[in-house]
Amino acid sequence: MENSEVDKQKNSNLSLGLIALNILLTLILASNITAANDPDGIAFLMVLVISATILLGGYAITYHGKGYRWAKWLFGVLLIISLGFIGLLWYAAGLAAAFKKLMPMKVNKLNKFYIGLAVLLVVGIIYRKISYKSWERYNYSVAVNAPETFPVHIREAYFLLPNDDFESADYEDVNNFTTTWGVNYGTTNHARSARLPQQLVLKYFSYRDRNFYADTLNLPQQEMLDVFKSAEKNNQFLRLSEYAGLKKGLSFVIGVADNGHVIVWLRGIYLEKEVLRAKLKPVTPTKDDLYYEKTLTAEAYFAHAFENLSDSLKTVYKNGFDGKANYIDTPSRYIQKNTELWEYQEKNGYIDYKKGN
Numbered sequence: 001m002e003n004s005e006v007d008k009q010k011n012s013n014l015s016l017g018l019i020a021l022n023i024l025l026t027l028i029l030a031s032n033i034t035a036a037n038d039p040d041g042i043a044f045l046m047v048l049v050i051s052a053t054i055l056l057g058g059y060a061i062t063y064h065g066k067g068y069r070w071a072k073w074l075f076g077v078l079l080i081i082s083l084g085f086i087g088l089l090w091y092a093a094g095l096a097a098a099f100k101k102l103m104p105m106k107v108n109k110l111n112k113f114y115i116g117l118a119v120l121l122v123v124g125i126i127y128r129k130i131s132y133k134s135w136e137r138y139n140y141s142v143a144v145n146a147p148e149t150f151p152v153h154i155r156e157a158y159f160l161l162p163n164d165d166f167e168s169a170d171y172e173d174v175n176n177f178t179t180t181w182g183v184n185y186g187t188t189n190h191a192r193s194a195r196l197p198q199q200l201v202l203k204y205f206s207y208r209d210r211n212f213y214a215d216t217l218n219l220p221q222q223e224m225l226d227v228f229k230s231a232e233k234n235n236q237f238l239r240l241s242e243y244a245g246l247k248k249g250l251s252f253v254i255g256v257a258d259n260g261h262v263i264v265w266l267r268g269i270y271l272e273k274e275v276l277r278a279k280l281k282p283v284t285p286t287k288d289d290l291y292y293e294k295t296l297t298a299e300a301y302f303a304h305a306f307e308n309l310s311d312s313l314k315t316v317y318k319n320g321f322d323g324k325a326n327y328i329d330t331p332s333r334y335i336q337k338n339t340e341l342w343e344y345q346e347k348n349g350y351i352d353y354k355k356g357n
Contacts, residue, residue: 007106011107012059012063014111015063015110015111018111018114018115019055019056022055022114022121023052023055025118025121025122027051028125029125055114058113060074062108133195134193136196137193137195138193138232138249138250139193139194139237140167140196140240140249140250140251140252141170141249141252142158142159142167142168142170142251142252143170143173143184143251143253144157144253144255145174145179145180145254145255146174146179146181146257147179147180147181148179148180149321149322149325150207150208150257150325150327151207151208151306151313152206153174153175153204154169154171154174154175154203155203155204155289156201156202156203156214157169157200157201157203157204158200158201159198159200159201159219160197160199160216161194161196161197161198162195162198163195165195167197169252176308177308181255181257181327182253182255182331183334183337184253184334196221196224196228197219197221197224197252198218199216199217199218199219200216200254200276201216202214202217202254202262203289204256205285205301205302205305205306206258206260208317208323209282212289212298213260213282215280217276219275220275220276223275227250227266227273227275231250231269231271235352235354236250236268236269236270237269238250238251238268238269239350239351250267250268251268252264252266252267253265255327255328258325258326258327258328260279260280260281261278261279261280261327262279262280263276263277263328264276265332265334267334269342270335270339270342270353271335272334272335277328285298292304342355343355
């Protein structure tokens with residue numbers, strides 16, 4: 001009877017240590033998953049409370065007696081607050097000492113469960129770290145740009161990322177016909193780090209030639225990764241967003257020129273790198289491409305897409321204004337246009353870049 005009570009006490013001590021270990025491992029795993037999309041820490045706190053409640057609940061159910069009543073009280077408290085985590089961390093700190101004092105004993109089923117859970121969480125953390133590939137993740141924005149005199153209506157524009165993820169492009173200004181070739185107004189839809197894109201998916205209607213273009217284009221991942229690494233080393237990252245903290249990175253600008261020509265620039269401070277140049281062929285739009293409240297004819301969808309283009313501009317374009325322009329070979333002059341801004345920002349400490357270094 002005495003040996004049974006000793007084993008029970010030792011198993012109890014082991015349970016406490018394993019509870020603390022499993023909660024700690026759960027929080028590490030949760031921090032990797034929720035950090036980018038949980039700026040206020042609410043989801044993280046929820047994981048803490050739920051995991052602590054479940055694990056301590058098993059302890060309270062398994063161990064009975066006056067010496068274990070505290071567990072039942074703590075189990076109740078954890079249902080409404082998360083302060084119990086501080087106490088559990090204290091037990092984790094003494095885990096090594098507890099193992100040294102353990103005599104040979106028979107490990108009970110609850111502690112076998114805790115040990116197995118700890119192993120699974122460690123495996124999950126390792127897998128998450130490897131698959132997440134934080135060393136290949138950066139902040140970046142994605143915007144679409146088109147010439148004023150060659151209006152287009154973007155149907156779809158987004159990047160395909162590894163692991164079936166995607167990143168949407170901002171093309172609102174293009175569809176409102178308010179962009180100028182090569183100019184990026186600095187808007188961003190991105191406030192999280194992500195893997196660099198593998199492909200560009202682009203579908204759009206062109207007003208001047210009345211064609212529909214659609215294609216999926218491969219992007220040079222290693223070249224883009226080299227540009228990001230160099231820009232990070234040389235302090236050429238732009239200030240992209242201040243949502244949930246300052247986000248610095250580079251900007252992808254997708255230029256949709258005349259006659260199906262497409263170009264993709266990667267931009268930073270005193271940095272512009274062309275990473276893609278392609279010529280798309282006109283294709284026949286599918287029923288999905290022509291859907292707006294219902295499936296339309298190609299002519300009806302075209303009329304809808306450009307209904308906000310003024311009649312005066314339509315007349316000008318119909319008369320052939322700027323019809324022979326070749327925007328794909330027209331320099332964007334991005335660096336020249338922004339030099340004065342960067343000099344001001346550098347002088348006032350707004351950016352880390354130092355010209356001449």
